[in-house]
Amino acid sequence: MLEVRDVSVAYGAIEVLRNVSLCAEPGTTTAVLGANGAGKSSLLRAISGVAPVRSGSILFDGQDVTQIPAHRRARLGLAHAMEGRRLFKPLSVQNNLRLSWQFGARAVPWPTALRDVYDRFPILAEKAHVPSGLLSGGQQQMVIISCATIRSPRYLLLDEPSLGLAPIIVSQIYEFITDFAQRSGIAIVLAEQMATLALKVSDRGYVLRRGRVVQHGDSCTLLADSAASLTASYL
Numbered sequence: 001m002l003e004v005r006d007v008s009v010a011y012g013a014i015e016v017l018r019n020v021s022l023c024a025e026p027g028t029t030t031a032v033l034g035a036n037g038a039g040k041s042s043l044l045r046a047i048s049g050v051a052p053v054r055s056g057s058i059l060f061d062g063q064d065v066t067q068i069p070a071h072r073r074a075r076l077g078l079a080h081a082m083e084g085r086r087l088f089k090p091l092s093v094q095n096n097l098r099l100s101w102q103f104g105a106r107a108v109p110w111p112t113a114l115r116d117v118y119d120r121f122p123i124l125a126e127k128a129h130v131p132s133g134l135l136s137g138g139q140q141q142m143v144i145i146s147c148a149t150i151r152s153p154r155y156l157l158l159d160e161p162s163l164g165l166a167p168i169i170v171s172q173i174y175e176f177i178t179d180f181a182q183r184s185g186i187a188i189v190l191a192e193q194m195a196t197l198a199l200k201v202s203d204r205g206y207v208l209r210r211g212r213v214v215q216h217g218d219s220c221t222l223l224a225d226s227a228a229s230l231t232a233s234y235l
Contacts, residue, residue, distance in 0.1 A: 001025055002047070002155045002187045007056035009039075009046050009211075016042045017211045019056070024155070024187040024204075029177060031198040031219060032191045034208035040191035041083065043208070044157045047189065048080040049073045060155065077105065077154030081147070083163060085140045089133025093124055093143055096132050097150055104151025117146045120176055138169035145173065149180060156180075156188045162197065174201045199223040 002024040009017040017039045024030040032040050045051035047058055049070030057066045065073055074080075087096055094114070101113050108116070118125035121142045127135060132143055141161060148156055158177065162170040178201045181188045192198035199205050199219040207215035207222070215222065 001059075001061055002189065003059040004043070004047065005057045005059070007043075007046055007058065008054045009042050009051050010054050011051075015054075015211060017046065020208070020211070020213055021056075022189070022206055022213075022216075024189050026154075026187050027182060027185045028203040029181045029188040029190055029201060031195075031202035031205040032189060032208060033195045033198060033205055034193070036193065038208040039211040040193075040208055041159055042211075044080060044082075044159050044189065044191055047155075048078055048157055050080075074103070077152075078157070079104075079148040079151050079153035079155070080157040081144050081159065081161065083159040085137065085144060087132045087140060087143060087147075090131055092129045093132050093135070094128040096143055096147055100147035101150045104153070107152035113150050113152075117150060121146065121172075138165050138173075141165060141169070141173060145176065149184075154186055156186055157191075158188065159191045160193065161190070162192065162194060170197070177201060196223065 004020060004022040006019045006021055007017060008015060008019055020043060022030065032043060034040050042051050046053050049068065053066055057064050059065065060076055065076065088099065097114060097117060098110065101110055123139060124142055124146065127139060132140060145161060161173055177188065190198055190202060199222055202219045205216065205219045205222045206213050
């Protein structure tokens, strides 16, 4: 289980998160929703150890990791796919995947791990030896998510995986996210601006507004709320 307890984050004098709490259960997807600037990325960065925590605590299966640096959190099983399509773009698709696999727990042998990726996203098998910087935006996002999942993580953070993608690609990626959470039994935390889309594929949702949680609950309940209620949280 991944727990965030009353976490506040500030960059200098600017406080971007204030007393945020969240719980992500194994085998489920937890959506973090909100407008641009609401604090979604900062929350994920705090969980992975990239952003400094001013107060509060972060726990992995009951272990307090608040003071543990990012690289050690990764060794504890955390994978963080940041927004911005961060790949080694001169490297081929396959070399990006291999580098990520080598950095992880290596719970699955390399040939098996690679075959699993290509089975999920056949287009990546076709592009295996193409520099990743030459791929389309959707194909790059498939590589990024595969680089995170190939490491056999226990906790997976996904920041805006649908950003700038065509609807058909978004559907493929979200289908994979849902299946992966259920099949692998890991805890996924998904940051998204597109509330309806994220709530349809998640089990629980948290809505951020100006660095605070203003709504939370089961995704189906939040989705059933009036559109006006969610819209108000974004304003």
